Amino acid sequence: MAVMDYVRERFMPHIWCPGCGHGTIMNNLVRAIESLGLKKSEIVMVTGIGCSSRISGYLDFHTLHTIHGRALAFATGVKLARPELTLIVPMGDGDALAIGGNHFLHAARRNIDITAIIMNNSIYGMTGGQFSPLSGYGKTATTAPYGNIYESFDIVQLAKAAGASFVGRTTTYHVTSMMEMIEEAIRHKGFSVVEILTQCPTYFGRKNKVGDAVDMLNYYKDHTVPIGSDKKKENPALIERGVFVREERAEYCEEYEKTVKRAEKGG
Amino acid sequence: MGDHLIFVQGNEACVEAALYAGLGFFAGYPITPSTEIAELLSLRLPQRGGKFIQMEDEIASMCAIIGASLTGLKSMTATSGPGFSLKQEAIGYAIMTEVPCVVVSVMRGGPSTGLPTKVSQGDVMQARWGTHGDHAVIALTASNHQDLFAITVEAFNLAETYRTPVILLFDEVIGHMREKLIVPEPGEIPLVQRLRTSVREGTDYHPYLPREDGRLPMSDFGGVHRYNVTGLMHDMWGFPTDNPQVAYGLMRHLFDKIEGHVTEIARMKEFFLDDAETVLISYGSAARSALHVVENRRARGERMGLLELQTLWPFPSGAVRERCNQAKFVVVVEMNMGQILLEVKKAVDDPERVFLANRIDGTFISPTDIRNILRVIQGKGV
CATH class of the missing domain: 3.40.50.970 (Thiamin diphosphate (ThDP)-binding fold, Pyr/PP domains)
Known part of the structure; x- marks a missing residue:
C-alpha cells in the first residue's frame, strides 16, 4: 500500500505549523505500520489533547481522540477488552508526562501491550508556548518569561524505572532509525515507549531563539549520539539515542487471561 | 425460587x-x-x-x-x-x-x-x-x-x-x-442490545448521523468500519468542526434525544396519591421513611400519599405537576439542602405549597424526623 492509503485525505490539510516535526513522525509511523504488514482495521490509535493528538484524526485506523492526559487510560480499556487489536498512543510531552504522568507510570508498570509514542517538542504548542515538564532549565516560555526554573524529566529513565519493557529515543532528524524503532516498538509484546524529539519552531524555537526548523533539526544532529558513543564520554551533555530497554516480560492482558482460567476453575 | x-x-x-x-x-x-x-x-x-x-x-x-x-x-x-x-x-x-x-x-x-x-x-x-x-x-x-x-x-x-x-x-x-x-430468571427483565450498523464494509459509514428516530447505529472498534471519535464538536464522520450549523445540530441532538423522551425514561412509584391532600415526594433510601409515614397516616385516615421518583434526570416535571395539582401541601423528603425541591418548585403551579423535609448531618432521615417537620408544615405546632 502507498503511504497515502493510510491518510484520511478528506481531512487534509493538517493543522500543524510549517516546519513542525509532527508530520515527519506521522510519515514514519505510517511507513512502520506498512512495513509490519498490519491491516488498518487491526489498529486502534488513541490520542489525548494538543498538537500531537490531531494525528489520530488524519489516519485511517479506528481513532479515538480523547481528553487531555488520559489517552493511555482509554487505550487500556480498548486493549483489555480486545487484546488482539494493536494499540498505538501518540502523545505530546505535556500530555504524557504532566497531566498524564500517572497513567504513563501505571501503563508501564502493567506492561500492557501498547505502543506509546511521545512526540517531545518541549513545549505546549496548541495553547501558545507554555513550558512543559520537558522544556529544560533556563528555557523561555510564555509562562516562564524570566526563564524556566524546573529541571526536565528524563523520559527514558522514567519509563525504565516504571517497568516499560521497550524504551527507545530518536529524533525527527534521524528518520530511518525512527521508522525502524517504531516498527520494533509495535512488534514488541508489552508496554513500549518511543521518545521522539520533534521541533516546534513556532513556539519553542522563537521563544528560545534557536533558529528555524532546519536549525532545530541540525541541533538534533549535532547534540545527539548513539548509545555508548565515545563522544558522550567527552561531552556528557550530548543526548543518547537508540533502544535502551528491550526485555521479554509478562504482559498484562496475557496475565489477565491466566486469571480468567484460574477463576473458571473455581479459584 | x-x-x-x-x-x-x-x-x-x-x-x-x-x-x-x-x-x-x-x-x-x-x-x-x-x-x-x-x-x-x-x-x-x-x-x-x-x-x-x-x-x-x-x-x-x-x-x-x-x-x-x-x-x-x-x-x-x-x-x-x-x-x-x-x-x-x-x-x-x-x-x-x-x-x-x-x-x-x-x-x-x-x-x-x-x-x-x-x-x-x-x-x-x-x-x-x-x-x-x-x-x-x-x-x-x-x-x-x-x-x-x-x-x-x-x-x-x-x-x-x-x-x-x-x-x-x-x-x-x-x-x-x-x-x-x-434474582429474576433470565429473560424475565428484557435486555436491550446495542444497535449496530447494517452498513457493509466498503460503504461510507456515518457514525454520527442519527436515524429519523434519533438513534445512531454503532460499529465496534476493531470491526470493518474505521471512524474517528472525538470530544470536539464533530460532524457526521466524527471529524472536528466549528461550523455553527453542525454545532447547533449536534447540541440539539444531544439534548433532544434525552429531554425529548422524558416520558419514556421516567420511572416512578405511586402510593395512595389518588385523593392525597399532602403529597410527599422522595427517592432513594429517604423514600423508605417517607412511605412508613404515609402508611401510618393512611391507617389513621389522613389523606397522604407518596410519589417515589426513580428517574431523577431528566426530571419528570409533567408527571410531578400532575400528581401535585390537587395537593394542599407538597413535601420533598431528601437528605440534602433541597436539590430535588428546586425541581419540584419549578414543576408545580404553586411553588409556595412546596416544602422541604430533610437531614444533612450524615444521619438517615427517620419517620420521626419527617413527622416532626410535617407538624410544622401542616400548622400543628412543634
Missing part, C-alpha cells in the same frame, strides 16, 4: 443486576461506600470471561470503560463523592461522543472528604450538572434492593438505547443495607 432468594447489601444487588444485564467490562478504584461493587466484580467477572481492572485512579477508570464500550462490551464503573467529582470530565466525553456506559455513584456525606461512611443525597445536582457545558443526562435511583436490581438493568438498557452514560445514583444506606433480593 429458593436458589434465587438471597440476602445481600445493595452494592451486591447492583453487581447481580449488572451481570444479569450482560456486563462485560468493569474498571474501578477503591472508595467508600461503593468499594464492594469492585470487590465482588473482581471475583465474579473473570468467572464468566469478563474483564475487571483496578485502575490507577478514578479518572482512568472512567476513561477505560469508555474505551471498552467502544469495542462493544457493556461497561460500568462505580464510585462515590470525591471519585464522582474526578470522573466528571470523562462523563462529559462519553456524553459528547455518545458512548453507552453505566456510572454508579453511591452517595456519602460531602462536600470534599465529608462523611465517607455516612449517608447523604447531596450529589443529585452534580449528577445533572457535574460536567461542563450544556448537556442532558440520565440518572436513576432506587429505595430497595428489588427495585435497585430492576433499575440497574434498566440503566444498561437506557445507556444502549440512547447511547449515553447513565448514572445510578444510590446512597450509602441503600449500598450497605442488607435485605432480601429475588
Whole structure:
C-alpha cells in the first residue's frame, strides 16, 4: 500500500505549523505500520489533547481522540477488552508526562501491550508556548518569561524505572532509525515507549531563539549520539539515542487471561 | 425460587443486576461506600470471561470503560463523592461522543472528604450538572434492593438505547443495607442490545448521523468500519468542526434525544396519591421513611400519599405537576439542602405549597424526623 492509503485525505490539510516535526513522525509511523504488514482495521490509535493528538484524526485506523492526559487510560480499556487489536498512543510531552504522568507510570508498570509514542517538542504548542515538564532549565516560555526554573524529566529513565519493557529515543532528524524503532516498538509484546524529539519552531524555537526548523533539526544532529558513543564520554551533555530497554516480560492482558482460567476453575 | 432468594447489601444487588444485564467490562478504584461493587466484580467477572481492572485512579477508570464500550462490551464503573467529582470530565466525553456506559455513584456525606461512611443525597445536582457545558443526562435511583436490581438493568438498557452514560445514583444506606433480593430468571427483565450498523464494509459509514428516530447505529472498534471519535464538536464522520450549523445540530441532538423522551425514561412509584391532600415526594433510601409515614397516616385516615421518583434526570416535571395539582401541601423528603425541591418548585403551579423535609448531618432521615417537620408544615405546632 502507498503511504497515502493510510491518510484520511478528506481531512487534509493538517493543522500543524510549517516546519513542525509532527508530520515527519506521522510519515514514519505510517511507513512502520506498512512495513509490519498490519491491516488498518487491526489498529486502534488513541490520542489525548494538543498538537500531537490531531494525528489520530488524519489516519485511517479506528481513532479515538480523547481528553487531555488520559489517552493511555482509554487505550487500556480498548486493549483489555480486545487484546488482539494493536494499540498505538501518540502523545505530546505535556500530555504524557504532566497531566498524564500517572497513567504513563501505571501503563508501564502493567506492561500492557501498547505502543506509546511521545512526540517531545518541549513545549505546549496548541495553547501558545507554555513550558512543559520537558522544556529544560533556563528555557523561555510564555509562562516562564524570566526563564524556566524546573529541571526536565528524563523520559527514558522514567519509563525504565516504571517497568516499560521497550524504551527507545530518536529524533525527527534521524528518520530511518525512527521508522525502524517504531516498527520494533509495535512488534514488541508489552508496554513500549518511543521518545521522539520533534521541533516546534513556532513556539519553542522563537521563544528560545534557536533558529528555524532546519536549525532545530541540525541541533538534533549535532547534540545527539548513539548509545555508548565515545563522544558522550567527552561531552556528557550530548543526548543518547537508540533502544535502551528491550526485555521479554509478562504482559498484562496475557496475565489477565491466566486469571480468567484460574477463576473458571473455581479459584 | 429458593436458589434465587438471597440476602445481600445493595452494592451486591447492583453487581447481580449488572451481570444479569450482560456486563462485560468493569474498571474501578477503591472508595467508600461503593468499594464492594469492585470487590465482588473482581471475583465474579473473570468467572464468566469478563474483564475487571483496578485502575490507577478514578479518572482512568472512567476513561477505560469508555474505551471498552467502544469495542462493544457493556461497561460500568462505580464510585462515590470525591471519585464522582474526578470522573466528571470523562462523563462529559462519553456524553459528547455518545458512548453507552453505566456510572454508579453511591452517595456519602460531602462536600470534599465529608462523611465517607455516612449517608447523604447531596450529589443529585452534580449528577445533572457535574460536567461542563450544556448537556442532558440520565440518572436513576432506587429505595430497595428489588427495585435497585430492576433499575440497574434498566440503566444498561437506557445507556444502549440512547447511547449515553447513565448514572445510578444510590446512597450509602441503600449500598450497605442488607435485605432480601429475588434474582429474576433470565429473560424475565428484557435486555436491550446495542444497535449496530447494517452498513457493509466498503460503504461510507456515518457514525454520527442519527436515524429519523434519533438513534445512531454503532460499529465496534476493531470491526470493518474505521471512524474517528472525538470530544470536539464533530460532524457526521466524527471529524472536528466549528461550523455553527453542525454545532447547533449536534447540541440539539444531544439534548433532544434525552429531554425529548422524558416520558419514556421516567420511572416512578405511586402510593395512595389518588385523593392525597399532602403529597410527599422522595427517592432513594429517604423514600423508605417517607412511605412508613404515609402508611401510618393512611391507617389513621389522613389523606397522604407518596410519589417515589426513580428517574431523577431528566426530571419528570409533567408527571410531578400532575400528581401535585390537587395537593394542599407538597413535601420533598431528601437528605440534602433541597436539590430535588428546586425541581419540584419549578414543576408545580404553586411553588409556595412546596416544602422541604430533610437531614444533612450524615444521619438517615427517620419517620420521626419527617413527622416532626410535617407538624410544622401542616400548622400543628412543634
